[in-house]
Amino acid sequence: xxxxxxxxxxxxxxxxxxxxxxxxxxxxxxxxxxxxxxxxxxxxxxxxxxxxxxxxxxxxxxxxxxxxxxxxxxxxxxxxxxxxxxxxxxxxxxxxxxxxxxxxxxxxxxxxxxxxxxxxxxxxxxxxxxxxxxxxxxxxxxxxxxxxxxxxxxxxxxxxxxxxxxxxxxxxxxxxxxxxxxxxxxxxxxxxxxxxxxxxxxxxxxxxxxxxxxxxxxxxxxxxxxxxxxxxxxxxxxxxxxxxxxxxxxxxxxxxxxxxxxxxxxxxxxxxxxxxxxxxxxxxxxxxxxxxxxxxxxxxxxxxxxxxxxxxxxxxxxxxxxxxxxxxxxxxxxxxxxxxxxxxxxxxxxxxxxxxxxxxxxxxxxxxxxxxxxxxxxxxxxxxxxxxxxxxxxxxxxxxxxxxxxxxxxxxxxxxxxxxxxxxxxxxxxxxxxxxxxxxxxxxxxxxxxxxxxxxxxxxxxxxxxxxxxxxxxxxxxxxxxxxxxxxxxxxxxxxxxxxxxxxxxxxxxxxxxxxxxxxxxxxxxxxxxxxxxxxxxxxxxxxxxxxxxxxxxxxxxxxxxxxxxxxxxxxxxxxxxxxxxxxxxxxxxxxxxxxxxxxxxxxxxxxxxxxxxxxxxxxxxx
Amino acid sequence: xxxxxxxxxxxxxxxxxxxxxxxxxxxxxxxxxxxxxxxxxxxxxxxxxxxxxxxxxxxxxxxxxxxxxxxxxxxxxxxxxxxxxxxxxxxxxxxxxxxxxxxxxxxxxxxxxxxxxxxxxxxxxxxxxxxxxxxxxxxxxxxxxxxxxxxxxxxxxxxxxxxxxxxxxxxxxxxxxxxxxxxxxxxxxxxxxxxxxxxxxxxxxxxxxxxxxxxxxxxxxxxxxxxxxxxxxxxxxxxxxxxxxxxxxxxxxxxxxxxxxxxxxxxxxxxxxxxxxxxxxxxxxxxxxxxxxxxxxxxxxx
Numbered sequence: 001x002x003x004x005x006x007x008x009x010x011x012x013x014x015x016x017x018x019x020x021x022x023x024x025x026x027x028x029x030x031x032x033x034x035x036x037x038x039x040x041x042x043x044x045x046x047x048x049x050x051x052x053x054x055x056x057x058x059x060x061x062x063x064x065x066x067x068x069x070x071x072x073x074x075x076x077x078x079x080x081x082x083x084x085x086x087x088x089x090x091x092x093x094x095x096x097x098x099x100x101x102x103x104x105x106x107x108x109x110x111x112x113x114x115x116x117x118x119x120x121x122x123x124x125x126x127x128x129x130x131x132x133x134x135x136x137x138x139x140x141x142x143x144x145x146x147x148x149x150x151x152x153x154x155x156x157x158x159x160x161x162x163x164x165x166x167x168x169x170x171x172x173x174x175x176x177x178x179x180x181x182x183x184x185x186x187x188x189x190x191x192x193x194x195x196x197x198x199x200x201x202x203x204x205x206x207x208x209x210x211x212x213x214x215x216x217x218x219x220x221x222x223x224x225x226x227x228x229x230x231x232x233x234x235x236x237x238x239x240x241x242x243x244x245x246x247x248x249x250x251x252x253x254x255x256x257x258x259x260x261x262x263x264x265x266x267x268x269x270x271x272x273x274x275x276x277x278x279x280x281x282x283x284x285x286x287x288x289x290x291x292x293x294x295x296x297x298x299x300x301x302x303x304x305x306x307x308x309x310x311x312x313x314x315x316x317x318x319x320x321x322x323x324x325x326x327x328x329x330x331x332x333x334x335x336x337x338x339x340x341x342x343x344x345x346x347x348x349x350x351x352x353x354x355x356x357x358x359x360x361x362x363x364x365x366x367x368x369x370x371x372x373x374x375x376x377x378x379x380x381x382x383x384x385x386x387x388x389x390x391x392x393x394x395x396x397x398x399x400x401x402x403x404x405x406x407x408x409x410x411x412x413x414x415x416x417x418x419x420x421x422x423x424x425x426x427x428x429x430x431x432x433x434x435x436x437x438x439x440x441x442x443x444x445x446x447x448x449x450x451x452x453x454x455x456x457x458x459x460x461x462x463x464x465x466x467x468x469x470x471x472x473x474x475x476x477x478x479x480x481x482x483x484x485x486x487x488x489x490x491x492x493x494x495x496x497x498x499x500x501x502x503x504x505x506x507x508x509x510x511x512x513x514x515x516x517x518x519x520x521x522x523x524x525x526x527x528x529x530x531x532x533x534x535x536x537x538x539x540x541x542x543x544x545x546x547x548x549x550x551x552x553x554x555x556x557x558x559x560x561x562x563x564x565x566x567x568x569x570x571x572x573x574x575x576x577x578x579x580x581x582x583x584x585x586x587x588x589x590x591x592x593x594x595x596x597x598x599x600x601x602x603x604x605x606x607x608x609x610x611x612x613x614x615x616x617x618x619x620x621x622x623x
Numbered sequence: 624x625x626x627x628x629x630x631x632x633x634x635x636x637x638x639x640x641x642x643x644x645x646x647x648x649x650x651x652x653x654x655x656x657x658x659x660x661x662x663x664x665x666x667x668x669x670x671x672x673x674x675x676x677x678x679x680x681x682x683x684x685x686x687x688x689x690x691x692x693x694x695x696x697x698x699x700x701x702x703x704x705x706x707x708x709x710x711x712x713x714x715x716x717x718x719x720x721x722x723x724x725x726x727x728x729x730x731x732x733x734x735x736x737x738x739x740x741x742x743x744x745x746x747x748x749x750x751x752x753x754x755x756x757x758x759x760x761x762x763x764x765x766x767x768x769x770x771x772x773x774x775x776x777x778x779x780x781x782x783x784x785x786x787x788x789x790x791x792x793x794x795x796x797x798x799x800x801x802x803x804x805x806x807x808x809x810x811x812x813x814x815x816x817x818x819x820x821x822x823x824x825x826x827x828x829x830x831x832x833x834x835x836x837x838x839x840x841x842x843x844x845x846x847x848x849x850x851x852x853x854x855x856x857x858x859x860x861x862x863x864x865x866x867x868x869x870x871x872x873x874x875x876x877x878x879x880x881x882x883x884x885x886x887x888x889x890x891x892x893x894x895x896x897x898x899x900x901x902x903x904x905x906x907x908x909x910x911x912x913x914x915x916x917x918x919x920x921x922x923x924x925x
Contacts, residue, residue: 135687136732140680143645288629291636318651319672336649378811380804382765405763406818407811426653428717429693437694437715441800448804449767478692478717478798497815501822508826512833519837523844530848534855541859545866552870559884560876566883574886579911581890585897592904593912607902 005168006060008159009053012174015155016046016181019148023185026148030141031134033126034191034203037210038184040118044111044217045177051107051243052174058096059170065092108225108242115218123211126204133195133203142196145189152182160253173244179252184210197336213251220247301335309346311421315339324421341425345418348485351432353440354379355411355491367491369499376409378495379444384451406452411491414439414471416482423481431480438474439487442467455492456502464489645679655690655723657733658683668723686733688726692717692797693735697743699803702754710762711805712754714779716746717797725793738794742783749782762804776800 020042027035069090133141156179163171187206194202228242250257262279266272282289304325306312311324316338325340332338356375367373383404416435418424428434446467447455455463468487475482494502566573592605649672650656656669660683669675670690677683699713720726727733730741753775761771780799787794806814877884897903905912 134732136684139644139685143680146641285629287633291629291633294636315651315672317672317674318649318654320652377803378805380763380806382763384765404760404765405806405814407806407814427691429653429689429691434692434694434715434717437696437800437802440802441715444801444804445770445772448763448772449765449770451765474800494818495815498818498822501819501826505822505825505829508829508833512829512836515830515833515837516840519840523840523847526841526844526848527851530851534851534858537852537855537859538862541862544859545862545869548863548866549869552873556873556876559887560879562887563880563883566880574883577887577890581894582911585894586901586903589897589901589903592902593909593915594904594906595915605904 005162005171006053006056008162008168008171009049009056009174011155012159012171012178013046013049013053015152016042016049016174016178019152019181019185020046023145023148023188026141026144029134030137030192031131032141032188032192032203033129033207034188034210035141035145036125037118037122037207037214038181038188040114040122040214041184041210042181044114044118045174045181047107047111047114048177048243049174051104052170052241055096055099055104055241056170058092058099061092062090062096065090104242105225105228108221108228111243112218112221112225115214115221119211119214119218122207122214126207126211132200133192135195138192138196142189142192145185145192149182149185149189152178152185156180156182156252170241172249173241176245176249176252180248183251184213213247217245217247220245298334302332304330304332304340306330306342309344311343311345311418313341313343313421313425315341320422320426343418343421343424345421348415348417349432350413350415351436351439353412353414353436353443354409369493370496370503372496374411376411376495378407379410379447380405381408381447381452381455382406382450384453407495408447408452408455409491409493409495410443410447410489412439412443412467413486413488413490414484415486416475416484418481419483420481423479425481427479427481431482434478435475435480435482438478438480439471439484442470442474446470456494460489460492646676647674648677648685649674650687653689653691654687655720657686657688657723657727659686659727664724664727670723686723686727688720688723688733688735690720690723692719693739694718695739695743696802697746697750699805700747700750701807702751704754704759704762705756706758706760708759709807709810710754710759711803711807712750712801713803714746714750714776714799715802716742716783716799718742718794719797720793721795722791722793725791727793729792738792741792742787742794745783745786746779749779749786753778753782772801 020039023035023042024039027039156175156177159171159175160179162168163175187210191203191206194206224242231239265279304312304314306325306327306329308327311326312330313324314321314330314332316333318339321338324343332340354377364371364373383406414435424431446463450463464487467489468484471487472484475484493499562573594603648656650669652672654672656675658665658669658675658677660678661681662684665683677685694715694717696715697713699711701709701711704710723733726738730737756778757771757775760769761775764770776799780796783799784796787796805811907913907916
């Protein structure tokens with residue numbers, strides 16, 4: 001009987017190792033991420049199966065040794081034998097005890113490291129890997145993993161059943177791993193089937209799930225190792241192997257959950273809930289319920305609901321079955337006979353040419369040419385005036401010509417709608433990218449054939465219309481089945497590095513206008529003042545003339561009247577006139593009268609004007 | 624018994640699904656399938672959509688290819704134009720698998736990425752050659768008539784298609800177009816500098832034209848003002864002269880007694896000349912100060 005147990009353990013070990021190698025080879029062949037994670041799981045199963053088999057061998061040796069000793073004791077009946085040390089009498093027992101004391105905990109730590117390290121490294125690696133499953137190898141790999149699952153299930157199921165027998169507990173860890181390995185292989189096959197069904201992330205999701213499983217196993221192992229330190233050790237009580245995972249056990253035999261759940265419910269409710277008819281019904285008909293669920297799932301694929309604004313292409317064995325389905329409910333045959341592909345035909349879809357949004361600069365509320373507001377591409381644009389560079393001698397004959405081009409940054413949103421969903425679905429593989437290529441080509445072509453100043457200054461609306469027509473023509477030529485609804489030249493400007501200079505041109509024009517206006521103002525002022533001054537001068541002359549004429553006439557009249565007076569007393573009249581005039585004229589003059597009695601004296605007069613007091617007290621301004 | 628029946632049903636369902644997976648395959652409208660038996664293509668590629676029977680792997684293998692137009696974009700690479708200008712170009716290409724069997728034979732496992740790599744190599748070589756035959760003005764020209772964009776694209780497409788047909792890759796080129804054209808960074812910097820200098824030229828022209836115009840306006844105004852004032856002065860002089868002439872007509876009245884007239888003008892002149900602040904020094908002989916003569920209070924004792 002014991003020999004059979006060892007053989008079973010050996011079969012488990014061989015099966016685990018062989019299927020680990022096979023799964024790893026197929027994984028490399030199909031390049032499956034889930035296969036990588038599953039291979040790690042199967043590899044761990046191989047290690048556990050090995051530890052299990054080795055421990056079984058030690059226990060078998062111990063049992064045989066014990067039998068031998070008992071036989072010898074019965075036949076000789078000598079007490080000397082029992083006088084010697086136990087370790088000398090039972091070396092196999094000592095080896096087994098040493099194994100359990102040192103190797104098993106060490107093996108537990110190794111398992112923890114492998115599980116945790118495997119989960120962590122695989123998770124990181126999945127984030128970086130860019131290649132996926134090789135399509136043409138998917139179906140064969142799917143079949144192989146299904147076969148592995150079947151083989152593991154058969155071996156694992158048998159071992160699990162055997163392990164329930166007394167003294168076969170050490171078979172249980174390896175058997176659980178084999179049975180769980182069967183489900184893991186089926187899970188990997190499911191991921192590959194998802195890829196076959198065009199669910200591109202199915203393999204990655206399966207791989208992530210298996211990584212999480214490895215992580216949980218690592219956590220369980222860590223907790224088990226910590227609890228092992230404090231576990232009370234009762235002599236004679238057989239303990240559960242440290243490397244046996246309860247999680248793997250539940251995964252391999254989910255029906256044990258029923259037992260555990262039943263015990264928990266019984267305990268909670270205080271009566272045998274597990275003996276109620278509902279619980280019994282649930283337990284007995286679980287496969288039937290699962291089958292019914294599968295049928296319901298399959299039936300649910302017989303109805304397709306099409307939302308407003310979308311159209312659905314229905315394929316019957318890959319062939320389009322009639323016109324696209326429009327909004328409403330429709331019946332169809334179950335998957336995979338009939339498959340549906342949805343397209344949002346009414347929705348206006350948009351992409352932008354020449355512009356990659358940048359979150360930081362997008363938040364700016366003011367958009368200036370001279371401040372970069374996105375990652376902008378520069379487009380070549382024509383330059384009407386040829387640019388010629390002077391050569392070293394300063395002349396332009398034979399000198400090299402600089403490219404007669406300029407560069408522009410553009411941001412052109414293009415909006416489109418799918419108008420013919422069958423053309424959209426079946427004529428081109430990557431429709432959106434193709435549409436973007438066609439639109440970009442139209443923009444590049446358009447800009448290459450216009451002058452930079454013209455496109456910057458005028459005809460923007462016409463340019464947008466021209467672009468829309470050109471893109472639509474290209475779309476029609478490639479039978480994309482789309483309608484270009486809008487093309488906008490919303491942002492077309494010189495590149496950021498030169499935009500400032502373009503703005504300065506506008507500034508200079510404004511400055512020139514300002515200078516001109518100042519000059520006009522000056523001209524108006526000058527001319528007005530001159531006109532006024534001319535008028536004043538002329539008027540003053542007229543006044544002078546009038547004064548001169550009037551004064552002359554008056555003086556003549558006066559003189560005519562003075563003559564009789566003078567003739568009456570000539571000397572007196574003259575004296576009188578002289579003194580009257582003298583008195584009047586010198587009234588305000590400073591006068592010095594000299595009496596020249598001593599003609600020898602020299603008189604010196606200081607006739608300098610005195611500085612006025614007000615001049616001496618001038619206040620100096622502060623600034 | 625009932626439990627066994629359910630188990631059998633589940634088993635049968637699973638077996639049927641498994642057998643269907645093994646023996647039946649679908650070809651979509653957008654696909655072309657090639658069936659190989661022990662690695663050898665058995666018949667013409669299946670282009671019609673539907674469900675087909677096959678022997679399970681490894682007897683028969685199914686290779687499915689997308690028969691729709693597939694597009695890719697080559698690298699933005701530098702070429703030299705016929706007039707020795709460096710030009711960066713990138714083209715997009717639309718291609719499709721025209722013969723699935725040939726495609727599978729030429730490219731290992733019918734790898735689309737391998738086909739695109741081969742196509743890209745071919746495309747780059749052809750593109751370099753074609754771009755080198757045209758001057759830059761054929762690619763960028765402010766005069767749209769001088770632009771030969773379409774012709775260049777056709778030239779590249781024809782050359783690549785000819786290569787594909789000659790070597791029978793099972794691929795057909797559907798369309799080709801320039802996705803981007805540009806200049807190397809160093810040349811772009813030079814173009815930026817030139818664009819800046821053009822703006823600087825415009826700025827200088829505008830500013831200095833403004834200054835010139837302003838100066839013209841100001842000097843014209845000055846000239847006009849001077850002219851106005853000169854005319855006004857001349858008019859004033861003429862007016863004054865008329866006044867003088869008119870005043871002169873009354874001079875004959877003074878001829879009745881010229882001595883008196885001259886005397887009166889003299890004292891009038893004296894009066895006018897002393898209107899300003901004056902300092903006068905008289906001696907005692909000047910009338911009326913001669914009144915001070917012989918006054919005792921003013922005589923100086925010897």
